[in-house]
Amino acid sequence: MAPTLSTANFADPAEVTEFVVNKGNGVKGLSETGIKALPDQYIQPFEERLINKFVNETDEAIPVIDMSDPNENKVAEAICDAAEKWGFFQVINHGVPLDVLDNVKAATHRFFNLPVEEKSRFTKENSLTTNVRFGTSFSPRAEKALEWKDYLSLFFVSEAEAEQFWPDVCKNEALEYMNKSKTMVRKLLEYLGKNLNVKELDETKESLFMGSIRVNLNYYPICPNPDLTVGVGRHSDVSSLTILLQDQIGGLHVRSLSSGNWVHVPPVPGSFVINIGDAMQILSNGRYKSVEHRVLANGSNNRISVPIFVNPKPESVIGPLPEVIANGEEPIYKDVVYSDYVRYFFKKAHDGKKTVDFAKI
Numbered sequence: 193m194a195p196t197l198s199t200a201n202f203a204d205p206a207e208v209t210e211f212v213v214n215k216g217n218g219v220k221g222l223s224e225t226g227i228k229a230l231p232d233q234y235i236q237p238f239e240e241r242l243i244n245k246f247v248n249e250t251d252e253a254i255p256v257i258d259m260s261d262p263n264e265n266k267v268a269e270a271i272c273d274a275a276e277k278w279g280f281f282q283v284i285n286h287g288v289p290l291d292v293l294d295n296v297k298a299a300t301h302r303f304f305n306l307p308v309e310e311k312s313r314f315t316k317e318n319s320l321t322t323n324v325r326f327g328t329s330f331s332p333r334a335e336k337a338l339e340w341k342d343y344l345s346l347f348f349v350s351e352a353e354a355e356q357f358w359p360d361v362c363k364n365e366a367l368e369y370m371n372k373s374k375t376m377v378r379k380l381l382e383y384l385g386k387n388l389n390v391k392e393l394d395e396t397k398e399s400l401f402m403g404s405i406r407v408n409l410n411y412y413p414i415c416p417n418p419d420l421t422v423g424v425g426r427h428s429d430v431s432s433l434t435i436l437l438q439d440q441i442g443g444l445h446v447r448s449l450s451s452g453n454w455v456h457v458p459p460v461p462g463s464f465v466i467n468i469g470d471a472m473q474i475l476s477n478g479r480y481k482s483v484e485h486r487v488l489a490n491g492s493n494n495r496i497s498v499p500i501f502v503n504p505k506p507e508s509v510i511g512p513l514p515e516v517i518a519n520g521e522e523p524i525y526k527d528v529v530y531s532d533y534v535r536y537f538f539k540k541a542h543d544g545k546k547t548v549d550f551a552k553i
């Protein structure tokens with residue numbers, strides 16, 4: 193049975209860490225004890241809290257692009273333009289069946305509603321594979337302040353491996369979601385590639401842009417003092433592209449490249465939020481932007497999101513594409529092994545756009 197306020201002393205930081213991180217209760221477990229005040233280690237420094245005056249709710253918005261528009265050139269142009277100016281956009285009529293999205297959202301709730309003993313089978317310490325990991329915050333050992341989020345991270349190796357190791361309550365839905373999204377992902381990559389003079393998404397390019405896939409299930413439970421903490425702190429993704437399914441609650445904010453304001457990404461039913469990741473920024477020599485984003489904690493609703501991180505293969509060497517620098521453009525990034533880049537990302541707390549410095553010349 194989950195401890196209540198009378199059995200656990202959540203004023204003691206060590207007990208909170210033990211309960212949330214080590215025992216696998218996560219922040220969902222903490223939230224469900226009915227805790228009334230945010231434990232100290234979740235209090236973010238003042239400058240990391242998203243205070244309303246920095247948030248532009250009115251005249252700036254990331255583009256919403258209808259992928260079913262018969263004028264394909266117009267769609268491709270809108271996508272490439274958004275990738276350069278925003279690093280973020282939403283797509284509607286993308287061809288992924290809506291029941292696949294509903295099913296993976298239901299599966300996400302099913303996983304997080306499992307008893308702690310079940311979820312704990314997938315913690316770093318207990319998981320039978322490093323490809324399946326249930327955790328909390330981002331990188332608890334590296335963080336001065338923790339983040340109000342639990343996650344299940346599923347790195348795809350093969351259908352057989354997933355069948356054997358992914359949790360039963362969500363594996364079919366997560367696989368279906370990943371597989372049914374691939375046609376849209378290829379289309380997006382084709383459009384983005386053409387604009388970089390990449391003639392076709394052949395086997396080599398496909399492996400470079402989408403050689404590995406990770407699906408995360410994110411759970412942001414109700415938070416007692418949402419203004420003092422964050423769901424996810426400022427970061428950019430290390431993927432080539434991220435395809436994000438969010439529910440109707442909202443809370444994702446993106447840093448506008450033109451104004452520096454934080455702009456809310458309003459939930460649009462049936463849509464995906466797409467963002468450029470660091471790998472694509474590096475491959476495009478900075479033409480496409482991997483942009484800072486963050487998630488607010490919520491005082492009255494639980495929220496879920498399901499990102500698909502489309503990545504190079506871990507062993508791929510990434511650097512500015514030959515097609516991009518063929519015209520004499522100076523490379524601003526060096527070649528790096530992608531898994532070294534990702535390890536560097538996971539080794540430290542979220543720190544906005546700093547990860548990409550790892551690859552700067």
Ligand SMILES: COc1cc(/C=C/C(=O)SCCNC(=O)CCNC(=O)[C@H](O)C(C)(C)COP(=O)(O)OP(=O)(O)OC[C@H]2O[C@@H](n3cnc4c(N)ncnc43)[C@H](O)[C@@H]2OP(=O)(O)O)ccc1O
Nearest residue numbers: 322330345404406424429430431501503506531534535538
């Ligand atoms: C969790 O909150 C998040 C997550 C994110 C994620 C944003 C992304 O863009 S994810 C896409 C990343 N790309 C890939 O995963 C594809 C390439 N993968 C690889 O190269 C490898 O799988 C690897 C990630 C480098 C892991 O290799 P492995 O040899 O198995 O190394 P490990 O020892 O298992 O891990 C090294 C180190 O990283 C931490 N870590 C690994 N996986 C995860 C994960 N899924 N989530 C969180 N942390 C992870 C792990 O803890 C290890 O550190 P230790 O200190 O524990 O040893 C964005 C925002 C978020 O809030």
Ligand SMILES: O=C(O)CCC(=O)C(=O)O
Nearest residue numbers: 410424438444487497499
């Ligand atoms: O939950 C969200 O809306 C975004 C999560 C995110 O940025 C991530 O998992 O990398």
Ligand SMILES: [Fe+2]
Nearest residue numbers: 427428429485
């Ligand atoms: Fe992200």
